[in-house]
Amino acid sequence: ERAGEAKPSLRAMQRASISADATPELVAAAAAAVTAAGVGVDQQERVLVDLPASLVAPLQLRRGRFQVTTRQVAFIVSGTDQTDPCSQTSGEPSASSSSSSSTAVTENRAAGASTDQGGEDGDGEGDETGAQDMYWPLGALQEVHSRRYLLRRSALELFLVNRAAYFFDFGSQDSRRLVYRALLAARPPHLLDMSSESNRLDRVLRKSGLTERWVRREISNFEYLMALNTLAGRSFNDITQYPVFPWVIADYDSEELDLINPSTYRDLSKPIGALSAPRLEKFLERYEAFDDPLIPKFLYGSHYSSAGTVLYFLLRLEPFTSLAIQLQGGKFDIADRMFCDVAATWNGVNDDMSDVKELTPEFFYCPEMFENINGVDFGRKQTGERLDKVKLPPWASDAYDFVSKQRAALESEHVSAHLHEWIDLIFGYKQQGEAAVEAHNVFYYLTYEAQVDIDAIDDPSLRRATQDQIAYFGQTPSQLLRAPHPKRAPREESIGPITANPTAAHIYTLPLNSAQVFTASTLSVTSEGIVALGTGLEVAHHRWLPNTPDGRGHPFTFSCARRESSIGSSFTSALRRMTTGAEASSTLDSLSQALALQDPALMMPAGDVSSGNSEGGSSIGVKHSGSVDSRVSSAVIGDGKYFVLGGHADGSLKVFASEHGWHCVQSMTIHSAPVTAIATDVADSVLVAGSADSTLTVWLCGARGSAAAAAPKAGSHGAGASGS
Numbered sequence: 101e102r103a104g105e106a107k108p109s110l111r112a113m114q115r116a117s118i119s120a121d122a123t124p125e126l127v128a129a130a131a132a133a134v135t136a137a138g139v140g141v142d143q144q145e146r147v148l149v150d151l152p153a154s155l156v157a158p159l160q161l162r163r164g165r166f167q168v169t170t171r172q173v174a175f176i177v178s179g180t181d182q183t184d185p186c187s188q189t190s191g192e193p194s195a196s197s198s199s200s201s202s203t204a205v206t207e208n209r210a211a212g213a214s215t216d217q218g219g220e221d222g223d224g225e226g227d228e229t230g231a232q233d234m235y236w237p238l239g240a241l242q243e244v245h246s247r248r249y250l251l252r253r254s255a256l257e258l259f260l261v262n263r264a265a266y267f268f269d270f271g272s273q274d275s276r277r278l279v280y281r282a283l284l285a286a287r288p289p290h291l292l293d294m295s296s297e298s299n300r301l302d303r304v305l306r307k308s309g310l311t312e313r314w315v316r317r318e319i320s321n322f323e324y325l326m327a328l329n330t331l332a333g334r335s336f337n338d339i340t341q342y343p344v345f346p347w348v349i350a351d352y353d354s355e356e357l358d359l360i361n362p363s364t365y366r367d368l369s370k371p372i373g374a375l376s377a378p379r380l381e382k383f384l385e386r387y388e389a390f391d392d393p394l395i396p397k398f399l400y401g402s403h404y405s406s407a408g409t410v411l412y413f414l415l416r417l418e419p420f421t422s423l424a425i426q427l428q429g430g431k432f433d434i435a436d437r438m439f440c441d442v443a444a445t446w447n448g449v450n451d452d453m454s455d456v457k458e459l460t461p462e463f464f465y466c467p468e469m470f471e472n473i474n475g476v477d478f479g480r481k482q483t484g485e486r487l488d489k490v491k492l493p494p495w496a497s498d499a500y501d502f503v504s505k506q507r508a509a510l511e512s513e514h515v516s517a518h519l520h521e522w523i524d525l526i527f528g529y530k531q532q533g534e535a536a537v538e539a540h541n542v543f544y545y546l547t548y549e550a551q552v553d554i555d556a557i558d559d560p561s562l563r564r565a566t567q568d569q570i571a572y573f574g575q576t577p578s579q580l581l582r583a584p585h586p587k588r589a590p591r592e593e594s595i596g597p598i599t600a601n602p603t604a605a606h607i608y609t610l611p612l613n614s615a616q617v618f619t620a621s622t623l624s625v626t627s628e629g630i631v632a633l634g635t636g637l638e639v640a641h642h643r644w645l646p647n648t649p650d651g652r653g654h655p656f657t658f659s660c661a662r663r664e665s666s667i668g669s670s671f672t673s674a675l676r677r678m679t680t681g682a683e684a685s686s687t688l689d690s691l692s693q694a695l696a697l698q699d700p701a702l703m704m705p706a707g708d709v710s711s712g713n714s715e716g717g718s719s720i721g722v723k724h725s726g727s728v729d730s731r732v733s734s735a736v737i738g739d740g741k742y743f744v745l746g747g748h749a750d751g752s753l754k755v756f757a758s759e760h761g762w763h764c765v766q767s768m769t770i771h772s773a774p775v776t777a778i779a780t781d782v783a784d785s786v787l788v789a790g791s792a793d794s795t796l797t798v799w800l801c802g803a804r805g806s807a808a809a810a811a812p813k814a815g816s817h818g819a820g821a822s823g824s
Contacts, residue, residue: 403574
C-alpha cells in the first residue's frame with residue numbers, strides 16, 4: 101500500500117461483501133448491485149464478492165474462499181486440501197464463515213502477504229498443509245472463461261497476462277454468476293472482451309472470428325485446435341477434461357515418413373472407433389442388441405479422452421507420474437499395460453474393443469514425454485525388459501525428430517484439407533443427435549453434458565457412483581458448432597504474410613517541429629499515443645488522433661509532439677544526492693567517465709559530459725554518443741506516466757514521473773554495476789532489470805491491484821540471481 105493510505109475498516113469490508121448463501125431469486129438483484137457499485141481509481145478497496153470455492157488442479161481440489169475486490173482477485177486457502185475430484189464445494193456457507201473470511205484479504209495484506217503474479221503460490225499465510233493464499237492484481241487478468249466441473253456449469257478459469265491459468269469451481273451456477281458479474285464490475289484493465297456468462301458457445305466462437313482466421317490460414321492447425329479446446333471447456337488444470345488432439349499419422353512401420361502420400365494419414369472423417377471396419381461391425385452388433393429402459397444406446401463404453409488416457413500418455417512427466425501412482429492405489433500399473441510403444445498403442449486403438457483414445461497436445465510439442473528424463477523405475481515387462489523410454493517408429497531418429505514430424509503432419513496440406521471433418525465429430529454438429537448416430541460417434545450417455553442432474557440425486561451411493569463415472573471415464577467437450585464446419589482455404593488462395601502485401605502496411609511519421617528534433621532511443625505505445633525517449637533523455641508525447649485520415653491512405657494520424665521536460669534536467673540533483681562534499685560536481689563527471697570505461701556500449705569521448713540542454717537543465721550523467729545505435733536501458737510503465745531508467749554508474753534504477761515534470765521520484769540500488777537491460781510484462785506489474793554484474797532483479801510495480809502507484813516498490817524486489 102502507498103505510505104499513509106488508510107486501510108478499509110473490517111466492518112466496511114464485511115458490509116461490502118456479497119454473501120454466498122443468496123437464493124437464485126436474489127442473484128439478479130445482487131449482480132445489479134455489484135455492477136452499479138462501480139470502481140474508482142482512488143477509492144478504498146472494497147470486497148465485491150466473497151464465496152467458497154475450490155481451486156482445481158490435476159486430480160486434486162484445494163478448498164478456500166474466492167474474493168474479488170476493487171483492486172485484486174484473491175483465493176484464501178482453508179484448512180483442508182482435498183485430493184478427490186468428486187469432493188465438491190457446497191455453495192451453502194454458514195453466515196459465520198462468510199463473515200470471518202471477508203476480512204482475510206485485509207488481514208493478510210496488513211501482515212505483508214505477497215502477491216502471486218507468476219503462477220506459483222504466494223508468500224502469504226496458508227493452512228497447515230503448507231498451501232499458500234494467492235493474490236492477483238486486476239491488471240494481471242487477461243481472459244475469463246466459463247467452465248464445467250463434473251458436467252455442472254459451476255466453474256470459471258482465469259487466464260493471466262503471464263500465460264498462467266487457474267481453474268475455480270464454485271459449486272453452483274448461481275455462485276459462478278455472482279463471481280462473473282463481480283469481475284465485470286471490477287473492470288480489469290487488460291481483460292479481453294468477456295462474452296455473457298450464459299451465451300451459447302456457438303455464438304461465442306462466431307464472435308471470436310477464430311474460424312474465419314483459420315480458414316484464411318492466419319493461424320495454424322495447432323493454434324486453432326488449442327483455441328477450440330479452450331472454448332469447449334478443456335483445460336490443462338482439470339485432468340478429467342484435458343485438451344484433446346487427433347491421431348493424424350497412420351504409418352508407424354515405414355523407414356521413411358512420406359507426408360505427401362495420403363495413405364500416411366488417418367481418416368479424419370471417422371471417429372477413432374470406426375477406423376477399423378471389422379471392429380466397427382462388432383460395435384454395431386452390440387449397439388443394435390442393447391436394450392435398457394434407463395440407459396440410451398451407445399457404441400463405445402470408453403471415451404477418447406479421460407483422466408486415465410492423459411496419465412497413460414504423460415506417465416513420464418511430473419506431476420503425472422505421481423498422479424498415476426495415486427490413481428493406481430499407491431503403485432504403478434503393470435508395466436506391459438503402460439505406454440511403451442507408439443506403434444503398439446496405435447494398433448490398440450484400431451483393434452481393442454475398449455480402447456478408442458485420441459491424443460493429447462503434448463504429442464505435437466513435448467519430446468520429453470517419450471523420454472524417462474527423471475529416471476523413474478516403472479518396473480519390468482513379462483519379457484524381463486525394464487520399461488524406460490517409449491519405443492518410437494523407425495522413421496523417427498529420436499523423440500525430438502518424432503515430435504517435429506508429428507507437427508509437420510498436423511500442419512500438412514492433407515490434414516489442413518480434412519481437419520474440419522474431425523472438428524465436426526469432436527466439437528461440432530456430429531457430436532450428438534442423429535448426425536452422431538450416422539457418423540458412428542455415440543458414447544455412453546454420462547459423458548455428455550446435461551444428461552444427468554447431480555444435485556437431483558438423493559441417494560449418496562448413487563450420487564458418488566455417478567460422480568466417479570463422470571470424473572474418471574471421460575467427458576465430451578461442450579458443443580461449439582451446430583452446422584458443418586467450413587473447409588480450410590487452399591494455400592494458393594490464402595492471404596500471404598504482410599511482406600507479400602506491402603501496400604497493406606503504412607509508414608507513419610511522427611511530426612516534430614524544428615525545435616523538437618532529437619534521436620529517439622525508445623518508443624512506447626500507450627492508450628493515448630506514443631511516448632518517445634531520446635538518446636539525450638528528451639521526452640516527447642505524440643497524441644493519437646483517431647478517425648483523422650490524412651488523404652494519403654493513412655486511416656489515422658498523430659499530433660505534433662508535445663515537448664515535455666527533459667528527464668535529464670533532474671538527473672544532476674538526483675546523482676548529487678548520492679555524493680557528498682564540495683567536489684560533488686567533479687564527482688559527477690568522474691562517474692560518467694568511469695561508466696564509459698566499464699561498458700564499451702555506452703563509450704563516450706573523454707570529458708563529453710553535457711552541461712545543459714535546450715530546456716536549460718543538465719543532462720543525465722550517463723551520456724550516449726548520440727549515434728542512431730545508441731540506446732538507453734529504459735522502460736515505460738503506468739501507461740506512459742513513468743519512465744524507469746538504468747545505465748547509472750552506481751548500478752541503480754531510477755523512476756521518473758510525468759506528473760512531477762519528469763523528476764526522479766524513486767531510486768533503487770541493488771546491482772553493483774550499471775543496469776544494461778530492462779523489460780516489463782504486458783500488465784506493467786513485473787519489471788526485470790539485467791546488470792553488467794551478471795545478475796537480474798525482479799521488481800513488482802506498484803501496490804497490489806492499485807492503479808495509482810505504478811512505480812516499482814523498493815521493498816518488493818526479488819533477490820539478484822547469478823547469471824552468465
